[in-house]
Amino acid sequence: MSFKRWHKEKMIESTLFAVATATVLILILIFLFLFRDGLGLFDTYSFSTFITGQAWHPTSYNPQYGLVPLFLGSLLVTFGAICISVPLGITSAIYISEIADPRVSEVLKPFVEILAGIPSVVYGFFGLVVLAPYIQLWLDLPTGQVALTGSIMLSIMALPTIISIAEDAISSIPSSLKEGSLAMGATRWQTIYKVVLPASLSGISAAVILGIGRAIGETMTVMMVTGNAAVIPGMPEGIIESVRTMTATIALEMGEVSMGSEHYHALFAVGSVLFLTTFILNLIADRIKNRYKFKLEGS
Template identity: 70%
Template sequence: MKNKLYREKVIESLLYLSAVTAVIILFLICIFLFKDGIALFQEYPFLDFLAGTKWYPTSQPPQFGLLPLLFGSMIVTFGAIVFSVPLGIAVAIYISELAGEKEADLLKPLVEILAGIPSVVYGFFGLVVLVPMLQDILDLPTGQTALAGSIMLGIMALPTIISISEDAISSVPRAIKDGSLALGSTEWQTINKVIIPAALSGISAAVMLGIGRAIGETMTVLMVTGNTAVIPGFPDGLFAPVRTMTATVALEMGEVPQGSEHFYALFAIGSVLFITTLITNIIAEHIKRKYKFNLGAGQ
């Protein structure tokens, strides 16, 4: 009995140590990132960085305007959401409510496989297949556009949206579904008016996590968006080359002298990305907790 209690204490201690280690690592990353990011503003005005419309790091004097990169990231992410959210929720509804057992057992692993494909493979597929296709179909000067990035990011966000949405829909109590059908509702009316609203918090969390995946993606957008640091219009900016914040860091970090203004500007971009992703994940976690609470109360 004493040995069993001792082993349990050891396991609890190891788990606690793992949790503390993860928090410490995150804290150190924050210090490392923000320390160099804030260093930019000792010489470069904060408002010029935040509201600047030009990213010319090699000009004299250099210009580190965030807006072209921020709006580039926003338009690519917006396009990815428009593409992936309706499709992902539709697939989740089909797997959970309409597909047969064998069909659902086949589709679920295929969705999970999509999540395991490296981003560089998605980028290569987009560059070789999607970019020439968009250029020919839409008669564009180049197919490396925000639209290409949106479609590829939408495909990459699908596994997250489908998996979490499917779990949320499947977790709706069976009694609610049976009650709706017993009152004379059709299967589609039950899905549309009962199941979707009951699972809405979980679906919202899936969408937020999908957005987080799209915002933080680097390699795919680097390969298919054209990497032109200009403020895109809307909606015509979808059909023009753009540059995202992640792609800028990946492209330029290897070429800048350590300790230069340009070096610190890239860390400032990383800080903005970190804050954006953190806020997105916090919102998603809040929605998930609310979903679990509401589901527990309903049961």
């Protein structure tokens, strides 16, 4: 290897290392920034009251910063989105990878990826103008800005993530496994159900978890279509009630608070909880993906 080529490769390696290091440092700084201001709330407000509080009234005479209604609102909307997007996403991935004609797959895959690039405000505007009035009329509700509307819109937004990752996992299954199943007399559907899906289960699980992270971290869409009522949703009727998520609360109130106030620190505490939730979800997804990778390498 010539000195010039060796020097060029070292430069590329050093650049990539610097970029990776900067990414880790930025993540650590975001973590410290959030938790520094979030912990400031507990100088004047009880931690247990914040975690277990059932009311969010930051502007009342006696301000209340209860996380429960915001957390349950996020959980309800996200759960509804996953119930819709997971079956659709996995079946779509199976169709693209195993059933569709290659020419059809070449059209569908870029189309799915384009969906991921549409701004969230466009989804929110569509949900507000088209879907919310339809939900209101269909279910005879006072308003269509309810958790169900948010769940439907978030499911559409989570589909590209689930489909892309699940399709990659299914496509990575060694062809010898499929050929062996077919050679033993199994039908195409039996091969998909009993061989392909179990072998790609870890990758599909990672797709689902990343889809959950995509849904729970969404802000603009849920802020536009869920009604933003900071109340504890009922079960199961809460799906057709207005709710407020953690992300929407931060977006709605951060511009109105004075810096350093108790309300200001409370919003950072909510952001810290949201950051921890999405961070843990991504760690779980990464662990599952690594298990999937090692499984394929050992097969």
